[in-house]
Amino acid sequence: MLIGVLALQGAFIEQENTLKKLDADFFEIRKSSDLERNFDGLIIPGGESTVMGKLLRELGLFYPLKERIQSALPVLGTCAGLILLASHIAGSDTVHFGTLPVTVKRNAYGRQLGSFSTEGFVEGLGMVPMKFIRAPYIEEVHDNTRILSVIDNRIVAVRYQNQVGVAFHPELTENSAIHQYFIDIVNSVK
Amino acid sequence: MKENRYELNKELAQMLKGGVIMDVTTPEQAEIAEAAGACAVMALERIPADIRASGGVSRMSDPKMIRGIQDAVTIPVMAKCRIGHFAEAQILEAVEIDYIDESEVLSPADDVYHIDKTRFNVPFVCGAKDLGEALRRISEGASMIRTKGEPGTGDIIQAVRHMRRMNSEISRLTSLREDELYQAAKELQVPYDLVLFVHNNGKLPVVNFAAGGVATPADAALMMQLGAEGVFVGSGIFKSGNPAKRAAAIVKTVTNYTDSKMIADLSQDLGDAMVGINENEINLLMAERGK
Numbered sequence: 001m002l003i004g005v006l007a008l009q010g011a012f013i014e015q016e017n018t019l020k021k022l023d024a025d026f027f028e029i030r031k032s033s034d035l036e037r038n039f040d041g042l043i044i045p046g047g048e049s050t051v052m053g054k055l056l057r058e059l060g061l062f063y064p065l066k067e068r069i070q071s072a073l074p075v076l077g078t079c080a081g082l083i084l085l086a087s088h089i090a091g092s093d094t095v096h097f098g099t100l101p102v103t104v105k106r107n108a109y110g111r112q113l114g115s116f117s118t119e120g121f122v123e124g125l126g127m128v129p130m131k132f133i134r135a136p137y138i139e140e141v142h143d144n145t146r147i148l149s150v151i152d153n154r155i156v157a158v159r160y161q162n163q164v165g166v167a168f169h170p171e172l173t174e175n176s177a178i179h180q181y182f183i184d185i186v187n188s189v190k
Numbered sequence: 191m192k193e194n195r196y197e198l199n200k201e202l203a204q205m206l207k208g209g210v211i212m213d214v215t216t217p218e219q220a221e222i223a224e225a226a227g228a229c230a231v232m233a234l235e236r237i238p239a240d241i242r243a244s245g246g247v248s249r250m251s252d253p254k255m256i257r258g259i260q261d262a263v264t265i266p267v268m269a270k271c272r273i274g275h276f277a278e279a280q281i282l283e284a285v286e287i288d289y290i291d292e293s294e295v296l297s298p299a300d301d302v303y304h305i306d307k308t309r310f311n312v313p314f315v316c317g318a319k320d321l322g323e324a325l326r327r328i329s330e331g332a333s334m335i336r337t338k339g340e341p342g343t344g345d346i347i348q349a350v351r352h353m354r355r356m357n358s359e360i361s362r363l364t365s366l367r368e369d370e371l372y373q374a375a376k377e378l379q380v381p382y383d384l385v386l387f388v389h390n391n392g393k394l395p396v397v398n399f400a401a402g403g404v405a406t407p408a409d410a411a412l413m414m415q416l417g418a419e420g421v422f423v424g425s426g427i428f429k430s431g432n433p434a435k436r437a438a439a440i441v442k443t444v445t446n447y448t449d450s451k452m453i454a455d456l457s458q459d460l461g462d463a464m465v466g467i468n469e470n471e472i473n474l475l476m477a478e479r480g481k
Contacts, residue, residue, distance in 0.1 A: 030445055030446050115201075
């Protein structure tokens with residue numbers, strides 16, 4: 001099993017460190033030639049969604065990756081990664097991959113002073129520590145998107161088919177339950 | 191400042207890694223920077239090249255101008271305050287800035303004390319030209335470090351010097367015996383626990399960007415290959431012939447900083463780079479402000 005980590009900008013090394021802890025093989029995706037490798041899952045890290053959205057398109061990664069996600073490639077998007085997957089972004093016409101049927105609200109908790117950490121229940125995983133950094137939340141889910149976690153009446157984790165989107169940063173904590181959950185999906189599809 | 195808040199502030203810097211932070215002076219420039227792929231913008235009244243050219247005391251920007259930029263973009267907005275000017279920092283915190291740069295680019299307000307950054311909830315980035323400066327700023331509460339470089343010159347030599355010095359001091363610390371770390375802390379004039387962290391981890395406890403003198407994609411690639419985790423570009427963009435194109439080229443370079451073929455293409459037809467000044471031609475050495 002091999003996981004591609006989108007390494008255009010942001011906290012991709014933290015994702016890789018979590019994968020190492022779980023003994024999962026991974027490689028970095030920075031340009032279109034990186035997609036010549038076969039891989040079984042994709043992680044889209046936290047960072048700035050505007051930057052990653054632009055680089056995905058200009059480096060020729062956008063359509064090949066979108067196609068693979070649409071053909072059921074398992075994908076985990078955290079924070080900015082969730083925004084890139086979302087089918088709708090509140091108050092904006094921008095859509096990136098648009099493969100995850102949710103409406104996401106960017107910078108939903110305000111500026112950096114609104115960033116916080118907490119612990120919350122995630123369906124099937126129990127209590128998980130959560131870091132929200134200039135984070136989005138999910139305003140609304142569409143189709144059969146399953147809600148995995150709600151914090152203060154706001155949806156912060158969802159699953160739709162093989163796509164998992166979380167508003168927080170599991171890669172910044174010692175707890176790797178979210179990544180294990182994702183790896184289990186990758187293994188079940190493979 | 192609670193421990194938890196400091197962690198969150200360090201983690202915001204982690205989200206900026208692999209990105210380019212651009213100096214902007216108007217909402218329009220901020221929009222150009224965001225569209226070009228900036229991961230954050232630094233709002234300031236005059237870019238360093240102009241501060242250098244026009245002289246005089248330079249201060250924190252007008253909060254109205256900062257708010258205008260906050261309204262114009264969705265990416266994090268940073269702003270500078272003078273070294274030691276904690277009242278300017280309080281004002282920046284009041285406008286809910288995402289990051290404060292306690293910066294040698296502005297005229298220092300205090301030639302002895304830096305701001306006690308542990309008293310703030312918003313994060314701070316500070317410049318450093320060696321490991322001692324970096325660790326002193328971190329012990330004062332900085333949650334991100336950048337090289338000082340020499341702002342507003344378009345000359346990369348100082349940023350290179352600062353990054354190399356920091357790297358060699360870090361590798362020296364990692365090679366010491368543990369019983370030698372106390373003496374190292376004394377020499378560096380920094381707390382022992384930070385020296386121990388560097389010894390154990392071979393890196394700073396916070397994110398480290400390059401800044402000061404970056405003018406071309408090649409400059410950005412040089413700094414990334416020397417170990418910078420991202421790049422600040424100040425005067426280099428909006429003092430150049432084609433800001434949007436140059437900005438976008440630097441952004442892509444920082445993502446693929448070892449792909450020289452790609453960087454060769456990105457470096458083509460960027461228009462005029464900013465007119466540089468060599469370090470021996472300048473009278474004011476901003477990097478010497480605040481140690």
